[in-house]
Amino acid sequence: MPSSAFTSHTESDWGRWLNQLADNDFVYIDHFTSAPLYRQIHRYFDRLRADHEFSRAAIGTARQRQVETSVRGDFIYWLDRDTDGELAELFYLLDELVRHIRQQLFLSISDYEFHFALYPPDTFYKKHLDQFQGQDNRVLSVLLYLNDDWQPGDGGELKMYEKDGAETLIPPLGNRLLLFRSDTVEHEVLCTQKHRKSLTGWLLRRPTSLNQLI
Ligand SMILES: O=C(O)CCC(=O)C(=O)O
């Protein structure tokens, strides 16, 4: 992998972050990507949006997919390593994330999936778990927020329901990375007052159905 120009973190940073994730089921990290990479992701997002590449997000799995704006109101664009080759550096960084998670937390991540998400004003995503029946291969949820100049009162916080009953509000600040367990952490996106942008994804283990086949 080419280095130098790429975002890179020290082993001790990764160690600290992933310990927090293991202890609390979530962790957030500010200034996660390099400034040039952050700008590049932003530009790419805005170009896709100008080209009308986003579509309304649905809920449920393949057979039962439906658009339900009373549950979630975002528009998404699924990223693909080949089609979206301009974002190669982002994919390298995600690979680095997966490598550290495998090494430190001994999780067998075999793949990942990511989409951009855009929540227009007055939209939200009601309380849910990211791992559900038919989608039980999601191990960790990953968010990179893309909102500059986010102010208190703009809404759109991610409300996380923690295992001890505590509730934490995470403002979706630009270049903040958030990781949480997909199988245990219920969460919701509170109603946003402004356009709210993010990169959202999941680190996946081999689907159960495939395990059964092999
Ligand atoms: O954007 C966020 O903060 C969370 C989005 C979310 O919960 C999801 O897409 O499943």
Ligand SMILES: [Fe+2]
């Ligand atoms: Fe979610």
